[in-house]
Amino acid sequence: MARRSEHTREQLRDLMLEAAEQLIVDKGLAGLSARAIARQIGYTPGTIYLVFANLDELILHVNARTLDRLRVPMQAAVAATDDPEQQLLGAARAYADFARSHPNLWRACFEHRLPEDVAGPDFIDARIAQLVELIMAPLARVSGAEGAALDAAAQSLWSGVHGVCILTLTGKLHMVGGQATEHLTDDLVTHYLAGLVMRAAPADAR
Amino acid sequence: MARRSEHTREQLRDLMLEAAEQLIVDKGLAGLSARAIARQIGYTPGTIYLVFANLDELILHVNARTLDRLRVPMQAAVAATDDPEQQLLGAARAYADFARSHPNLWRACFEHRLPEDVAGPDFIDARIAQLVELIMAPLARVSGAEGAALDAAAQSLWSGVHGVCILTLTGKLHMVGGQATEHLTDDLVTHYLAGLVMRAAPADAR
Structure with missing residues (x-):
């Protein structure tokens, strides 16, 4: 408890996000509580609510960081070649690799649920839109699709790859593993x- | 508490499965506990462990019932036409309809996790294999694929549809809704x- 009050609000925010991230890595979203985060950083649970409105908001900020990290290898895969089909294959593999190497953080982005009457925040929607946009240009080049058809293609392709990741990760497909x-x-x-x-x-x- | 001890083991099992199912429908997997099930049926939590080894086993049996119910409309869709592409479209739509109309039960089948060192039971694997097999015959007819290629096609097609369902259900796609x-x-x-x-x-x- 020695660190109590030694930190600015901004530092506290980073400490809390890092502690929450590590708890999700270790135990999954189900292992996360304000108490567990507080214990990690040597503050009382109440301190968390001086920085975040509630635990959901804190989790959403962890998820935003995860989505930012997920985008990096996908962008690199798209930048690595000029062949649009290879760009799409590379982005899909990068997505799957990330899901496999960070399973709990990745699942937290998609399994975390807000109360039914609460809309998801713009900063998450914007990051998901960025991922979908990454594959828009190569999809347009490879197929000539545009407008609503291109939009649908990007979303169903992403959803399809996402489905492969979730079912292989959770051992639901009989050819399991990487x-x-x-x-x-x-x-x-x-x-x-x-x-x-x-x-x-x-x-x-x- | 009037019903205590009035039931056979088999009746208790059914009561527990039905109570657990209703709790999952109402609140999702996270809302499920031995205490909550026990309260519903008027027994003590300990009674559950006379019938099931643990809460995981009980959940797996709820999931088996869900997978059995999911198969019915998919089978009907395949039986409704002789055109293999229409059979596959129909089965996919039936899967998506079920996911949308029973979101919490459907998600419980895929989000429930056993401890890392515990293998999934055969009665779940067998039911998932039945779903995948349903689409094997039309896939073989439509494409001429066989062996490992047919197997991969069935699994990636199912995974793809599953991904669409999970991302639309959880509001992650911007064209949300049915x-x-x-x-x-x-x-x-x-x-x-x-x-x-x-x-x-x-x-x-x-």
Whole structure:
């Protein structure tokens, strides 16, 4: 408890986010409580509510950091090649790798629920939109899709890869483990893109 | 508490499963505890452990019932037409409809986690295999895929639809709500199948 009151509000905020992040890494979202965070940083639970409105807000800020970290390898994968199909495969693999190497943090982004009557905050929506936008340009180039069709393609492709990650991570697919995730991610992206390209092509070019 | 000791073990088991199911429907998996189930049925929490090894085992049996119910509309969709693409679209829509109309029960099947060192039971694996097998025959017919490629196709298609369901259900996609789920499910299945068919066709037939 020696550190009590030694920190500015900004420092406290960082300490709390780091402690919460480590608790989620170790035990998952279910292992998180204001009491556990407070114990980690040597403050009373009440201190948390001087910095965050409630535990949900704190978790959302941890999730925002996770989404920022997830974007980095996806951006790198898109920057690594000029071939739009390879950009999409690379981004999907980067997403799956991140999910596998940070399973609890990744799941926290998607399993955390706010009360039914509370809308998700803009800073989370904006980060998810950034992820979806990352794959928009290569999807447009590879398929010629635009507007609502491009939007739907980006969202269903992301959802598809997300589904592969969640079901392999939680052991629900019988080909479990890392190999299965990469294999199924590639299978899904490759076939989806081939179908999108074929359907988008004018009939006489098929 | 009047019902105490009035039930056989088999009746108790059913009562506990029904109470647990209702608690999950109302509050999600996080709202479930032995105490809450016991209160519902008018027994002490200890009685639960005379019937089930632990709360995890009870939850797994609720999930088995959910998976059995989920299979019914999917089977009906496959039986409703002889066109394999329509069978797959129908099964995917039935899956998405079930997820939307029973969100907490459906999520419990996939979010429930056993301790790391405990393998999932065969009765869950078998039910998941049944769902995947449902789409195997139409997938084989539509694409000519077989063996490991057919297996991968069934798993990535299911995972993809699952991902659409989980992200629309949890409000992570900006086109939220039921419309988005059906639209994205159709988009994913249609493009994936078109790609699978194209890639499976001999090169000179493309």
